[in-house]
Amino acid sequence: MTRLFISDLHLNERQPTVTEGFFRFLRDRAQGVEALYILGDFFDAWIGDDDRSELSTAVAQALSALAESGTRIYLMHGNRDFLIGNEFARACGAELLPDPSVINLYGRPALLMHGDSLCTRDAEYMAFRRRVRSPQWQAEVLSLPLDKRRELAAHMRSQSQSMNSNKAQDIMDVTPREVEKAMRKERTDLLIHGHTHRPARHPLDLNGQPGERIVLGDWHERGWCLVAQPGVLQLESWEL
Ligand code: OKV
Numbered sequence: 134m135t136r137l138f139i140s141d142l143h144l145n146e147r148q149p150t151v152t153e154g155f156f157r158f159l160r161d162r163a164q165g166v167e168a169l170y171i172l173g174d175f176f177d178a179w180i181g182d183d184d185r186s187e188l189s190t191a192v193a194q195a196l197s198a199l200a201e202s203g204t205r206i207y208l209m210h211g212n213r214d215f216l217i218g219n220e221f222a223r224a225c226g227a228e229l230l231p232d233p234s235v236i237n238l239y240g241r242p243a244l245l246m247h248g249d250s251l252c253t254r255d256a257e258y259m260a261f262r263r264r265v266r267s268p269q270w271q272a273e274v275l276s277l278p279l280d281k282r283r284e285l286a287a288h289m290r291s292q293s294q295s296m297n298s299n300k301a302q303d304i305m306d307v308t309p310r311e312v313e314k315a316m317r318k319e320r321t322d323l324l325i326h327g328h329t330h331r332p333a334r335h336p337l338d339l340n341g342q343p344g345e346r347i348v349l350g351d352w353h354e355r356g357w358c359l360v361a362q363p364g365v366l367q368l369e370s371w372e373l
């Protein structure tokens with residue numbers, strides 16, 4: 134009985150080490166597990182399921198092989214791959230998981246999020262997020278030809294880079310009160326998320342009751358995953 138949680142692989146053509154590390158992870162670590170949860174930013178930029186690349190085809194093939202062998206696969210959107218749709222999910226043998234979601238983790242309710250919705254001190258980002266997550270905006274973008282979407286994504290990325298260089302580190306981290314609010318709302322004492330690229334286990338005080346926030350790591354330098362078994366949670370990291 135094992136479930137794995139990963140996020141922020143930011144898969145892309147320019148970093149084959151990460152992709153190869155992911156395929157190795159599927160073969161060596163995920164083989165035979167009950168479920169694999171991918172909590173967002175799986176891809177560095179997803180511009181639509183109709184953008185079929187060698188990378189996306191290979192990833193879908195590897196995941197669907199794992200799904201065929203009995204592992205349930207769950208995909209949550211991140212801030213960079215929010216355009217992943219049902220077509221790609223189906224090709225992966227995966228289920229798209231809403232953000233937030235509460236799962237029963239061996240008897241313990243666990244709140245799963247990508248994490249960007251918790252970074253509320255970045256007001257500019259929150260406004261951006263609302264816009265790009267709206268069905269109208271997404272339908273409009275998906276109606277553009279692929280090369281236009283690619284151009285738009287690149288333009289937005291360079292915009293973000295120049296904006297974020299002026300932002301203090303703490304406004305780009307989660308808001309502690311927002312974490313407590315989300316956990317109280319969903320009645321959980323365990324939160325698992327990614328996005329911030331600050332892998333850690335944070336003990337929490339939830340109105341006098343102990344809780345925990347587990348932050349998954351990004352796969353830029355090393356691989357990261359949370360391993361869950363009945364009564365056990367372990368944040369693991371390895372060289373890619
Ligand atoms: C983050 C902000 C960019 C603010 C675009 C498809 C599309 C993904 C994307 C690309 C850019 C998000 C995902 C980023 C925050 C910005 C600009 C302003 C205010 C597409 C899939 F639609 F173009 F096809 N993007 N990024 N901004 O670099 O993370 O916070 S981003």
Ligand code: MN
Pocket residue numbers: 141173174211212213247249327328329
């Ligand atoms: Mn993210």
